[in-house]
Amino acid sequence: MVRGRICGLSVRDVRFPTSLGGHGSDAMHTDPNYSAAYVILETDAGDGLKGYGITFTLGRGTEVVVCAVNALAHHVLSKDLRDIVGDFRGFYRQLTSDGQLRWIGPEKGAVHLATAAVLNAVWDLWAKQEGKDPRTLLSCIDFRYITDVLTEEEAFEILQKGQVGKKEREEQMLMHGYPAYTTSCAWLGYSDDTLKQLCTEALKDGWTRFKVKVGADLQDDIRRCRLIRDMIGPEKILMMDANQRWDVPEAVEWMSKLAEFKPLWIEEPTSPDDILGHATISKALVPLGIGVATGEQCHNRVIFKQLLQVKALQFLQIDSCRLGSVNENLSVLLMAKKFEIPVCPHAGGVGLCELVQHLIIFDFISVSASLKNRMCEYVDHLHEHFRYPVIIKKASYMPPKDAGYSTEMKTDSVQKHQYPDGDVWKKLLAAQGN
Ligand SMILES: C[C@H](O)[C@@H](O)[C@@H](O)[C@H](O)C(=O)O
C-alpha cells in the first residue's frame, strides 16, 4: 500500500577524489572526481521508510545540480506519495515542464540530472512499499514525442509478451546473474604496468569482456590495445570508448587503425548530439565488423528515438541518472525492444551500477527476454559507500534482493565526502593550500 506525505527533501554534494588515482579518466575527462547529488525524501507515514535518490556528476558540476534539485523541490514537498504515483506520468511532466526551469532544459542538462535524482528517490520509496504490474509501469511513461515510433498500446503488447517465460528468466537471473563487462582495467590515465596488473587480476577473477579507453593519441591507443588484446587473447570480448573525442571522418579513420584489435564496439566516437554523424560512422564501420555504442550522455528519449530511427547505434547504453529516472528509461527499453537493438547500460561512476542493475535485469525478465549481445558495464569503485552494494559473481550481476532502488549511501560515507566540509575534503583542500 502506498502511503505518506513527503515532508522533507534534503540534497547533499558528495564527491570522491578519484582523480588522484586516475580512476575514471578518459580522453575528455582527464581528472574526474566521481560525485553525486544525493537526495533524501522523508514522509510522515511513520514507517521509517525514506527514499534515496542520486544522480552521477563530476566534481564542481555537482554544485549546479544541487541547486537544480533545490529548485525542483517544491514539486515534491507536501505531496502525497499516492497522488504522485497515482499519476506518475503527470508528475513526471510537471517536473520536466516547470515553466521557469524548462528554459534551461528542457529534459536535458543539469535540470534533467536533477529530475533524475529526485525521481530516483521517489522510485526508491515507492519500490519499498509495493510491486508493480505492466499497466502501472506504462502509466509512469511520458509518451509525448515518441508516439510516432511507440504507442502506449504497442508498449503494452511488448510487456504482455514479456510475461511469457518470465518465471524461468527470473530463476535464471537468480542462479547465474546478468552478464557484465569491466572498464576498471584500462582508464586512460593508467600506466601500462597498472593496466597489465589489473588485467591479470581481472582474468583471474573470471572476466571475459573488457573495455579500454581510447581517443587521445593514436600511437598510445595502438600500444595499449595491443597490450590488452595480447593479455586477454583472441576469443575474449574487447570494447573501446572514445568519450566524444573525434569528428566524424576522424572517428572512421582512427577506428580503421584500431580494427586489427577486433573491438566489438566503439563507444561515443563523436558528439553525443550528432545523430546523423553516428549513423555515418555506424555505416562506415560495418565492413570492419565494429558497432557503435552510445547513450551515457544522451539527453533524453527523443534523442534515443532518433538514434534508433536512423540506425545510428548497434548497442544502446541507457544511464540510470542521465535520463528522467525509471520513467524515461522504461520508454527507452521499450523502444530498443521494438527496434531490436540490444541494451548494454552505462554504469560505474558513483552508484550507477547499483541503480542500473535493476533496469537491465527488468529488461531481461520483462522486455527483451534475451541476453544476445547484451551485457552491463561494471566498474569496481566506490561500492563500499552504499548500504546495498552490487554483488558480482563470476563476472555477472547477481539480482538485488532488498526492496528499493539500492540508492542509499552510508551516512558516514556521505558525511566524510560531503563537499567542502567533509573530513576527506577538509584534509585535501588544506593540503592544496585552500
Ligand atoms: C568520466 C567517466 O569515468 C567516463 O569515462 C565513464 O563514464 C565512461 O565513459 C564509461 O563508459 O564508463
Ligand SMILES: [Mg+2]
Ligand atoms: Mg563511456
